[in-house]
Amino acid sequence: MDVNALKQKRAGLAKQARAIMDGAEALSRSMTSEEETEFDRMMDDVDKLDRTIAREEKLREQEKRVAGDNPPEDDPNGPGTGTEQERKARAWRVFLRDGRAGLTQEHARALNMGSDPEGGYLVAPTQWVTELLQAVDDEVPLRGIANVVQLTSGESLGVPTLDTDLGDAEWTSEVATGSQDDALRFGGRELSPNPLAKRVKISRTLLRRASRNPEQIVRDRMSYKFGVTQEKAFMVGDGNKKPLGLFTASAQGISTNRDIAIGSGGAIPLTPATGDQLIDAKYTLKGQYWSKARWLFHRDLIRTIRKIKTTDGFYVWQAGLASDRPDTILDVPFIVSEWVPNTITGNNYVGMIGDFSFYWIVDALSMEVQRLVELYAESNQVGFIGRLETDAMPVLEEPFVRLKVAA
Numbered sequence: 001m002d003v004n005a006l007k008q009k010r011a012g013l014a015k016q017a018r019a020i021m022d023g024a025e026a027l028s029r030s031m032t033s034e035e036e037t038e039f040d041r042m043m044d045d046v047d048k049l050d051r052t053i054a055r056e057e058k059l060r061e062q063e064k065r066v067a068g069d070n071p072p073e074d075d076p077n078g079p080g081t082g083t084e085q086e087r088k089a090r091a092w093r094v095f096l097r098d099g100r101a102g103l104t105q106e107h108a109r110a111l112n113m114g115s116d117p118e119g120g121y122l123v124a125p126t127q128w129v130t131e132l133l134q135a136v137d138d139e140v141p142l143r144g145i146a147n148v149v150q151l152t153s154g155e156s157l158g159v160p161t162l163d164t165d166l167g168d169a170e171w172t173s174e175v176a177t178g179s180q181d182d183a184l185r186f187g188g189r190e191l192s193p194n195p196l197a198k199r200v201k202i203s204r205t206l207l208r209r210a211s212r213n214p215e216q217i218v219r220d221r222m223s224y225k226f227g228v229t230q231e232k233a234f235m236v237g238d239g240n241k242k243p244l245g246l247f248t249a250s251a252q253g254i255s256t257n258r259d260i261a262i263g264s265g266g267a268i269p270l271t272p273a274t275g276d277q278l279i280d281a282k283y284t285l286k287g288q289y290w291s292k293a294r295w296l297f298h299r300d301l302i303r304t305i306r307k308i309k310t311t312d313g314f315y316v317w318q319a320g321l322a323s324d325r326p327d328t329i330l331d332v333p334f335i336v337s338e339w340v341p342n343t344i345t346g347n348n349y350v351g352m353i354g355d356f357s358f359y360w361i362v363d364a365l366s367m368e369v370q371r372l373v374e375l376y377a378e379s380n381q382v383g384f385i386g387r388l389e390t391d392a393m394p395v396l397e398e399p400f401v402r403l404k405v406a407a
Contacts, residue, residue, distance in 0.1 A: 003056055010049040014319035017042040021307070021315065030270075031307075043306060047299070140224075140231040141335045145294065145356045146392070151364040156192040156391075193364035193389040194241050196229060198222055201381045219369050222386040226367055228339075234359070234392055235339045243392035246296070246359065247341055247349045247402065253394040254402060259349075260284055261406040266346035268304055268405065275310035277403075281353055282330050284401045289355040295334035297351040298342035305329060346407030354400035365389040 020039050024031045031039065087106075151157055170179065200218055230243070237245040244253045260281045268274055285293060297305070306317045320326045326333045332353065341349050365388055372383030394400060 003053055006049055006053050006056075010046055010053070011319070013042045013046050013049070017046070018315075018319070025309075025313070036307075039307070040303070043303065139337065140227040140339075141337055142231055142234045142296075142356065142359070143227070143361060145335070146234075146359040146361050147357045148361045148363065150366075151193060151362050156190050157360075157362045158190050191360060191362040191391040191393060193362055193391045194243075195365075196226055196386075196388045196390070198225065198386045200384045200386075201376055201379075202384070204380045204382055218384050222369060222384070223367060226386060226388050230361075230390060230392075231337065232339045234361075235337065236341065237392075239393065243361075243390070244394070246352060246354075246394060246400065254397045254400050258284075258397050258400055259402050259404045262350065262403045263344070264406045266344070266405060266407055268301075268344055268350070270304070270307045272309050272311040275308045275316045278305070278308070278316050278330060279310060281401050281403055282332060285353055285355075286398070289399050290332070292355045292357055293332050293353055294356060295329050295332055295351065295353050296340060296356075297334060297336060298338065298340040299336050300342045301340075301351050302334065302336060344405055346405055348405050350403055350405055352400055352402040358394060358396045358399040359392065360395050361390060361392040363388070363390045 017039050020035050020042075021031065024035060091106075149157060200222070202218065233243040233245060235245045236247050237243040238248055239245075239250065239252065244250060246254065248254075249256050249259075260277065262268060262277045262281070263274060302317075306315075308316050310316060316330050318328050318331070320328065328334070340351060344350060367386060367388040370385045370387070372385065376383050
């Protein structure tokens with residue numbers, strides 16, 4: 001698969017979608033229903049290409065990692081050496097590469113099964129298929145941009161906060177010291193890691209016979225599922241024995257003082273007024289946070305925002321046509337999470353902009369997996385227990401601006 005060609009195709013589709021919107025604009029009208037359908041189809045194709053490119057790049061990395069674990073196609077010890085499964089695997093690779101003409105007598109013997117008039121059927125060994133068939137995993141991006149702290153001592157992490165600052169300095173004389181200021185007040189945030197756990201049982205027969213290491217599959221799936229549970233809490237957790245989420249209004253995290261209205265009448269219309277509301281949100285955030293700022297939305301909201309203009313006629317969404325230039329909204333990159341709220345009704349949160357390094361994640365225990373051998377011996381199974389301890393919360397509300405649908 002040519003990844004560069006896929007990226008060029010993606011850029012071309014984005015350009016065609018842009019041309020549809022620009023064509024309607026040139027005629028001083030909104031897109032027709034047919035144009036909107038075509039636009040949505042093209043952008044869906046862009047999203048599919050994004051996922052295909054990401055999977056291909058991930059697969060290539062995985063193939064590099066496992067290449068050293070696979071036997072070479074041309075084993076110097078010859079086709080007749082090794083276990084039965086190893087012989088079948090070597091013979092099958094030769095057959096795929098060179099066809100029947102490339103098979104030696106040993107190769108054919110390893111692949112023959114049953115009986116037909118020609119002396120047997122060629123059957124692919126189960127060992128040859130090592131990829132796990134599954135739906136694509138949802139991204140869990142927040143941990144990658146938050147501030148992650150490993151707790152090495154104590155049961156919790158205290159974060160001091162400056163609740164009330166001093167007034168500005170005063171112009172005075174050389175020998176004077178200015179008036180006394182008693183405004184300075186300190187507070188604090190405390191993060192106490194909470195435990196997560198999951199138990200899984202697997203047949204010992206499967207562990208013994210499977211072509212791909214089932215233990216590694218269990219570890220991989222546990223790692224992902226623990227990540228999903230955390231990501232949900234990072235978004236909407238209530239802070240009770242779990243993280244305090246970004247979209248949970250709280251005086252301990254992000255209060256309603258950081259909310260900005262978007263849309264009107266419980267909806268998000270595709271009008272310049274909505275684009276201006278996104279501008280208001282961006283400029284509610286201080287400029288000092290812009291260098292690290294990101295928008296955070298569900299993909300449903302990105303679909304809507306792609307069609308919105310500001311009153312000066314510019315689309316708020318811009319495609320990043322180069323690999324080092326991501327797509328942006330009002331020149332700010334965005335991240336997409338399946339766990340961001342996406343119900344568009346009055347007074348619901350639907351997104352935010354912020355510097356997510358001020359969302360702190362504290363781990364007291366990195367994910368560990370314990371193997372239970374004897375507990376399930378009577379049922380011929382092996383158990384696995386995954387454990388993790390973590391907590392998270394926004395430690396300062398100023399770096400965040402949250403979008404709430406206007407009622």
